[in-house]
Amino acid sequence: MKIYADNAATTKMSRTAIDAMIPYMEEIYGNPSSLYEIGQRAKEALEEARTEVAAAINAEPREIYFTSGGSEADNQALRSAAEIGKRKGIKHIISTAFEHHAILHTLNRLEKEGFEITLLPVHEDGLVVPQELEAAIREDTCLVTIMTANNEIGTIQPIAEIGAICKKHGVLFHTDAVQAVGHLPTDVKASQIDMLSASAHKFHGPKGTGFLYVRRGVPLTNLIEGGAQEKGKRAGTENIPGIMSMTAALKEAVAGIEKNSAHQAALRDRLIAGLKEIPHSALNGDAVKRLPGNVNFCFEGIEGESLLLLLDDKGISASSGSACTSGSLDPSHVLLAIGRVHDVAHGSLRLSLGEEITEEEVDYIIQSVREVVEYLRSFSPVWRDLVNGKTPFLLP
Numbered sequence: 001m002k003i004y005a006d007n008a009a010t011t012k013m014s015r016t017a018i019d020a021m022i023p024y025m026e027e028i029y030g031n032p033s034s035l036y037e038i039g040q041r042a043k044e045a046l047e048e049a050r051t052e053v054a055a056a057i058n059a060e061p062r063e064i065y066f067t068s069g070g071s072e073a074d075n076q077a078l079r080s081a082a083e084i085g086k087r088k089g090i091k092h093i094i095s096t097a098f099e100h101h102a103i104l105h106t107l108n109r110l111e112k113e114g115f116e117i118t119l120l121p122v123h124e125d126g127l128v129v130p131q132e133l134e135a136a137i138r139e140d141t142c143l144v145t146i147m148t149a150n151n152e153i154g155t156i157q158p159i160a161e162i163g164a165i166c167k168k169h170g171v172l173f174h175t176d177a178v179q180a181v182g183h184l185p186t187d188v189k190a191s192q193i194d195m196l197s198a199s200a201h202k203f204h205g206p207k208g209t210g211f212l213y214v215r216r217g218v219p220l221t222n223l224i225e226g227g228a229q230e231k232g233k234r235a236g237t238e239n240i241p242g243i244m245s246m247t248a249a250l251k252e253a254v255a256g257i258e259k260n261s262a263h264q265a266a267l268r269d270r271l272i273a274g275l276k277e278i279p280h281s282a283l284n285g286d287a288v289k290r291l292p293g294n295v296n297f298c299f300e301g302i303e304g305e306s307l308l309l310l311l312d313d314k315g316i317s318a319s320s321g322s323a324c325t326s327g328s329l330d331p332s333h334v335l336l337a338i339g340r341v342h343d344v345a346h347g348s349l350r351l352s353l354g355e356e357i358t359e360e361e362v363d364y365i366i367q368s369v370r371e372v373v374e375y376l377r378s379f380s381p382v383w384r385d386l387v388n389g390k391t392p393f394l395l396p
């Protein structure tokens with residue numbers, strides 16, 4: 001059996017998304033800035049796409065800026081908010097310890113440039129407490145940036161409550177919604193979001209394409225200078241095939257949210273129940289307030305990397321955390337942020353299910369993980385010390 005269970009890292013492009021690109025490579029390949037017909041047709045398609053992307057998140061077309069993906073959108077949102085703060089002489093930013101590195105690394109840079117950063121705790125359940133956010137807001141806070149759904153443990157934040165608090169205090173609110181858009185209903189107006197980042201390859205669109213929503217009236221700062229594309233805020237000839245493909249993927253994903261999430265959540269819960277039966281294991285993050293396809297577990301006494309390699313041998317593609325941390329020996333910053341100690345965090349496994357996952361596949365995953373965990377524990381010195389009582393078990 002071959003099972004791709006790493007949809008949080010990237011997704012397979014849908015047939016709709018692939019088909020939507022082709023005309024813009026073969027026929028309507030003009031530069032949207034050109035005045036002749038083939039350029040103008042590309043320009044019309046681009047603006048049609050902007051309207052459709054805006055509709056998917058209840059924004060206005062002029063509030064959508066196409067980018068090269070989630071990382072660029074995150075960088076531009078934070079840089080823009082920092083610029084606004086600098087002009088007003090307010091340089092305090094609130095975020096969380098378990099954001100994506102596109103956020104955390106940008107915040108590190110801003111800190112070196114004189115900004116003060118407060119990282120809110122996300123607690124054991126992987127959730128921000130709105131009252132704690134409100135208490136952290138100061139006179140000089142220029143930005144709150146909190147992700148909608150976490151890419152490792154899948155927990156979903158109370159975004160509308162956070163938006164209301166930011167609005168009340170007149171603070172800009174950005175959310176990295178890369179894991180949420182196309183998977184959870186997203187409404188920037190209802191949630192009072194000022195800026196939102198999204199990426200096509202997380203909802204069956206192409207890699208290297210995304211967008212930044214920016215509420216009308218919030219001034220953007222360029223990351224890329226050059227031509228007048230994207231209202232002068234993001235230079236470079238527009239990636240028309242990518243944008244058209246992303247738009248088709250987004251429409252398809254949004255239309256299927258209800259049906260897909262009910263199906264995925266039922267199988268996610270079956271998978272969680274099956275893995276819980278492995279002794280000395282624990283689910284990471286809240287069991288209910290999580291993405292419909294996300295399962296993330298820690299198993300005591302083993303290394304996540306070995307677990308992944310053996311699951312790969314069984315045809316299962318999974319992850320030990322984010323694609324960005326795998327390959328390094330540091331445990332996941334997300335698992336540390338929810339209070340897992342190093343030893344436990346090392347034995348982690350993320351399974352992010354696709355929309356087409358079946359019960360049979362879930363049962364195969366459960367059986368395979370059980371076998372592999374048992375096998376790895378059979379020769380793990382860490383496990384031997386736990387069993388012999390030399391070191392105490394941390395997970396029940």
Ligand SMILES: *Cc1c(COP(=O)(O)O)cnc(C)c1O
Nearest residue numbers: 069070071100151176178179199
């Ligand atoms: C994947 C991801 C990103 C980065 O998006 P790219 O399009 O790959 O640059 C940012 N934030 C989150 C939460 C993600 O899952």
